[in-house]
Amino acid sequence: MSQVDRREFLKLSSIAGVAFTAGLFPSAQSSAQSGNFHFVQFSDTHWGYKGPANPDAEHTLEKAVATVNGLASPPDFIVFTGDLTHTTDDPKLRRERMKRFREIVSALRVKDVRFMPGEHDAALDKGEAYKEFFGALNYTFDHKGVHFIALDNVSDPAAKLGDEQLAWLAADLKQRKADDRIVVLTHRPLFDLKPDWDWTTADGAKAMELLMPYKNVVVFYGHIHRQHHHMTGHIAHHAASSLIFELAEPGSQPKRGPLPYDAATPGKGLGTRDIAMADKVSFVELPATKG
Amino acid sequence: MKRRTMAALLIGSAAGGVARLAADAPVEIRIAARKFEFHPNKVAVKRGQPLTLVLMSEDRIHGFKVPDLGLRAEIVPGQETRVALTPEKVGSFTFFCDVFCGDGHEEMDGTLIVEA
């Protein structure tokens, strides 16, 4: 896409804003609860990755930050759904990567930024370094009448939420009404997307069971480095693109990838997304591509 | 749930030591795990043949998961992890490490080939 096309696209995105509309927040009464707003999701930035799947790895994150800073209508806040950094066995290097990552994203003009861990950030030390830099591994917050729940399915290296966190989730949900608007943010899919590619959460079904009684729930996650949309009953799950490399479409090839880098289309399949919350949830993919 | 089935498939420690008739004795297959590979990473077996997978880690804790067969175990260094199974389906089944173990974890996998 040329620079001009891209600018046009971004402008359209922020105005029209409908690349994907989930039949979401289906309960009509809920729209009366709150004002409309939008936020941006980054995922799987893997700062520190070096490899053939993205020769531009040192700049992709900066470009995405610039793209989001250029949105005609700034988002209310920004979330990062995990794998902020690429993993390393060296605790010192892990912290250097987290530090540098934090510096790069500090250029975001929107200052309300929420982080979540991925297994690359948190699985080797159970989230110790992550917590030093980014705080809690799981938490909730409320924004304009929407309840956000950030779940950690990565700091346990076996990809479990764990009974303690599930009890915490159950206690939080008890305080919600059945038609409250709830957004779940997490790194790995909470359903069995592709178990033989490890695209699952060991006890994700338990979280889904707790969420099922609530009428207006949507899940945004990462991990699989590509867009994917799935329904568990009335609950939609939307996977986000990565900013480092794309993985394969489930079942399209024996291994998940990374998909090879194509110099002719740098940044293909990479990006962030702008998520609009109204009586329906809709979002627009923002490419990381430089024209 | 599925998890319980998996647990039931894991047989107890080697110390259990019940004598078996030779004809029933499962075939032992030893698989070593280390960052970031299984050795061997291709295992061919016969359908209906009782097997004991003997899993050992050479460095750190790894996982061993075969979603298609409902098998899952953790491989702790310094001990043998024994997994019993009798494959009933012919086909190629992916096994992989599901305990995040570092930069290369995603490539730590192998194939169990069940022949007729």
Ligand SMILES: [Cu+2]
């Ligand atoms: Cu491993």
